Amino acid sequence: xxxxxxxxxxxxxxxxxxxxxxxxxxxxxxxxxxxxxxxxxxxxxxxxxxxxxxxxxxxxxxxxxxxxxxxxxxxxxxxxxxxxxxxxxxxxxxxxxxxxxxxxxxxxxxxxxxxxxxxxxxxxxxxxxxxxxxxxxxxxxxxxxxxxxxxxxxxxxxxxxxxxxxxxxxxxxxxxxxxxxxxxxxxxxxxxxxxxxxxxxxxxxxxxxxxxxxxxxxxxxxxxxxxxxxxxxxxxxxxxxxxxxxxxxxxxxxxxxxxxxxxxxxxxxxxxxxxxxxx
Amino acid sequence: xxxxxxxxxxxxxxxxxxxxxxxxxxxxxxxxxxxxxxxxxxxxxxxxxxxxxxxxxxxxxxxxxxxxxxxxxxxxxxxxxxxxxxxxxxxxxxxxxxxxxxxxxxxxxxxxxxxxxxxxxxxxxxxxxxxxxxxxxxxxxxxxxxxxxxxxxxxxxxxxxxxxxxxxxxxxxxxxxxxxxxxxxxxxxxxxxxxxxxxxxxxxxxx
Amino acid sequence: xxxxxxxxxxxxxxxxxxxxxxxxxxxxxxxxxxxxxxxxxxxxxxxxxxxxxxxxxxxxxxxxxxxxxxxxxxxxxxxxxxxxxxxxxxxxxxxxxxxxxxxxxxxxxxxxxxxxxxxxxxxxxxxxxxxxxxxxxxxxxxxxxxxxxxxxxxxxxxxxxxxxxxxxxxxxxxxxxxxxxxxxxxxxxxxxxxxxxxxxxxxxxxxxxxxxxxxxxxxxxxxxxxxxxxxxxxxxxxxxxxxxxxxxxxxxxxxxxxxxxxxxxxxxxxxxxxxxxxxx
Numbered sequence: 001x002x003x004x005x006x007x008x009x010x011x012x013x014x015x016x017x018x019x020x021x022x023x024x025x026x027x028x029x030x031x032x033x034x035x036x037x038x039x040x041x042x043x044x045x046x047x048x049x050x051x052x053x054x055x056x057x058x059x060x061x062x063x064x065x066x067x068x069x070x071x072x073x074x075x076x077x078x079x080x081x082x083x084x085x086x087x088x089x090x091x092x093x094x095x096x097x098x099x100x101x102x103x104x105x106x107x108x109x110x111x112x113x114x115x116x117x118x119x120x121x122x123x124x125x126x127x128x129x130x131x132x133x134x135x136x137x138x139x140x141x142x143x144x145x146x147x148x149x150x151x152x153x154x155x156x157x158x159x160x161x162x163x164x165x166x167x168x169x170x171x172x173x174x175x176x177x178x179x180x181x182x183x184x185x186x187x188x189x190x191x192x193x194x195x196x197x198x199x200x201x202x203x204x205x206x207x208x209x210x211x212x213x214x215x216x217x218x219x220x221x222x223x224x225x226x227x228x229x230x231x232x233x234x235x236x237x238x239x240x241x242x243x244x245x246x247x248x249x250x251x252x253x254x255x256x257x258x259x260x261x262x263x264x265x266x267x268x269x270x271x272x273x274x275x276x277x278x279x
Numbered sequence: 280x281x282x283x284x285x286x287x288x289x290x291x292x293x294x295x296x297x298x299x300x301x302x303x304x305x306x307x308x309x310x311x312x313x314x315x316x317x318x319x320x321x322x323x324x325x326x327x328x329x330x331x332x333x334x335x336x337x338x339x340x341x342x343x344x345x346x347x348x349x350x351x352x353x354x355x356x357x358x359x360x361x362x363x364x365x366x367x368x369x370x371x372x373x374x375x376x377x378x379x380x381x382x383x384x385x386x387x388x389x390x391x392x393x394x395x396x397x398x399x400x401x402x403x404x405x406x407x408x409x410x411x412x413x414x415x416x417x418x419x420x421x422x423x424x425x426x427x428x429x430x431x432x433x434x435x436x437x438x439x440x441x442x443x444x445x446x447x448x449x450x451x452x453x454x455x456x457x458x459x460x461x462x463x464x465x466x467x468x469x470x471x472x473x474x475x476x477x478x479x480x481x482x483x484x485x486x
Numbered sequence: 487x488x489x490x491x492x493x494x495x496x497x498x499x500x501x502x503x504x505x506x507x508x509x510x511x512x513x514x515x516x517x518x519x520x521x522x523x524x525x526x527x528x529x530x531x532x533x534x535x536x537x538x539x540x541x542x543x544x545x546x547x548x549x550x551x552x553x554x555x556x557x558x559x560x561x562x563x564x565x566x567x568x569x570x571x572x573x574x575x576x577x578x579x580x581x582x583x584x585x586x587x588x589x590x591x592x593x594x595x596x597x598x599x600x601x602x603x604x605x606x607x608x609x610x611x612x613x614x615x616x617x618x619x620x621x622x623x624x625x626x627x628x629x630x631x632x633x634x635x636x637x638x639x640x641x642x643x644x645x646x647x648x649x650x651x652x653x654x655x656x657x658x659x660x661x662x663x664x665x666x667x668x669x670x671x672x673x674x675x676x677x678x679x680x681x682x683x684x685x686x687x688x689x690x691x692x693x694x695x696x697x698x699x700x701x702x703x704x705x706x707x708x709x710x711x712x713x714x715x716x717x718x719x720x721x722x723x724x725x726x727x728x729x730x731x732x733x734x735x736x737x738x739x740x741x742x743x744x745x746x747x748x749x750x751x752x753x754x755x756x757x758x759x760x761x762x763x764x765x766x
Contacts, residue, residue: 067472135568189390201465316610354577460692
């Protein structure tokens with residue numbers, strides 16, 4: 001087999017990736033996803049939460065990682081609505097995050113007949129990093145005097161009685177960046193607040209030291225984690241529907257690694273053979 | 280429900296960016312600059328409406344808390360970085376905030392990383408199943424050998440340290456392989472999202 | 487003195503605050519360079535001392551805090567400080583915009599190659615700011631007129647900018663990496679040593695464990711052999727060896743970060759950024 005030249009090989013690979021992914025999305029192959037312990041642990045800890053406290057859904061993702069964090073957010077909000085868990089959307093790492101999460105919450109709220117202000121609230125985005133989070137733990141209404149729609153927090157029913165960190169049942173960080181550390185260092189480590197984590201695939205291995213140390217109660221591992229969570233919740237959402245395409249992409253990458261190495265080994269052997277001898 | 284013209288513009292932007300895959304071209308450059316513009320503009324207006332207006336303007340003007348003028352003055356000092364004569368004032372403010380952040384790191388380290396150390400030293404002997412004992416031992420050995428690989432202040436001439444560092448490097452390769460495997464999933468997921476947008480939202484194909 | 491004021495009194499208090507601030511820094515500006523360096527180091531140290539003391543001092547102590555309720559006096563200040571820092575950081579948003587505007591403005595002024603892209607940048611920037619602010623303060627109402635547009639038109643234009651341009655462009659820019667990973671898998675990932683082979687083996691196990699087709703490959707293993715299923719092996723790899731290795735790396739980074747924080751706090755860092763003088 002003759003290796004294809006550089007530019008053509010590149011375009012061929014791109015075409016294989018693009019067309020194969022499209023085919024994977026259009027051809028419905030029901031493939032059950034195996035639920036792994038970290039995802040199950042996250043769901044169990046969410047289900048065990050007291051219903052009279054609020055959960056903070058911390059949106060650390062931006063438009064760039066919407067492909068992974070979007071389905072994760074959707075799976076979690078779906079679970080919150082089904083389990084009647086009240087939550088607050090918040091971000092300190094991504095300005096558009098709360099707006100994008102609100103679009104997801106709005107869509108699911110119509111499906112579950114939920115009302116903004118009574119079943120969830122959107123605190124919007126706050127700058128200030130660690131000092132702001134430390135202040136938020138002491139006095140939530142001071143740091144968040146109004147919601148994303150400029151409504152005073154005191155007028156929002158779901159915020160009644162929510163004053164500080166002790167009124168928060170859990171924080172779940174959904175992120176494509178290193179925005180878990182402040183929650184671990186200044187909320188979980190200081191007040192013992194339960195933490196959940198839903199990172200993008202790139203950050204999954206780095207999340208396991210937190211899991212092992214007991215700093216997070218569970219973990220949604222990227223898009224696959226979202227699919228596992230959807231299976232636990234009992235829905236067939238975007239994450240589950242994309243598993244066929246994801247399978248194809250992974251198999252393609254493995255095949256390309258093997259092919260590339262095989263061709264390189266063959267080329268190296270040809271260079272080593274003395275001239276004049278047939279290959 | 281998003282109007283179709285919005286989706287169509289989104290599809291145009293998507294395909295414009297993907298044109299880079301063929302080769303460098305003016306269409307990609309145009310959309311790249313548009314992206315930087317809307318991203319910068321979004322951050323700017325959003326912080327005005329969601330941070331400065333509720334947290335600064337309202338307390339200062341509506342509630343009469345005059346001392347909120349001082350955060351404005353401190354924030355304004357950051358812009359003195361553009362003045363050669365007054366740049367030291369900008370540095371004063373920036374480095375002070377770095378000091379503020381640095382001071383919080385002691386708490387962050389103790390509350391964030393000491394549990395890691397504690398959880399890494401689990402008993403390898405005792406009334407635990409053999410599998411658990413083996414796992415605890417493997418984790419302990421992994422941690423020690425990986426850290427010995429990074430101890431550049433100790434000479435690696437000693438055979439024990441060299442051997443330990445080599446084992447640590449091998450174990451690090453396992454971790455990097457796991458990171459690579461996860462990264463592939465992450466990147467592919469982002470691409471799948473774009474293809475799903477083009478197929479189901481733009482072309483209106485059945486899901 | 488700290489009570490809220492309104493009307494002309496508010497204006498007076500704000501003007502006096504600004505005047506006092508300007509006067510203070512006018513005096514400080516006249517200090518010699520050496521004193522400015524000391525001032526910067528002192529402010530850095532005091533700023534860092536706040537959180538350090540707030541953490542290390544006990545929350546309650548009769549002999550240390552012998553007044554009032556014997557509570558750490560710094561703890562009540564954490565909230566207001568967080569509030570103030572949030573606002574101060576908000577004011578810095580224009581720094582990046584000024585930098586970008588400077589680069590693209592010069593490109594247009596000097597008619598550099600591709601200057602029309604810089605025009606597109608400014609058009610996108612100004613549109614997003616104008617329509618973003620406009621729609622934030624005007625309700626979405628087809629019957630309400632605001633200046634040259636109806637309120638609903640303003641919201642529709644904003645939707646085009648945010649949902650039609652910002653989100654797709656941002657998502658697409660990051661998704662291009664998928665193609666580069668696939669291309670690199672074919673051209674760059676060479677297994678040339680035992681370590682590389684180990685890394686690739688771990689990567690392949692991880693990739694197969696993440697997708698149903700990989701899980702299907704070993705789904706027939708039962709009983710004690712079920713521990714060799716690809717998702718079980720991958721989970722073990724992530725929770726034991728990988729987790730410990732990355733704990734080691736993370737601790738190294740954390741200790742390094744702590745050392746850096748200490749250097750900054752104590753003013754031991756050198757370099758033009760940390761010194762009061764102008765650019766060298």
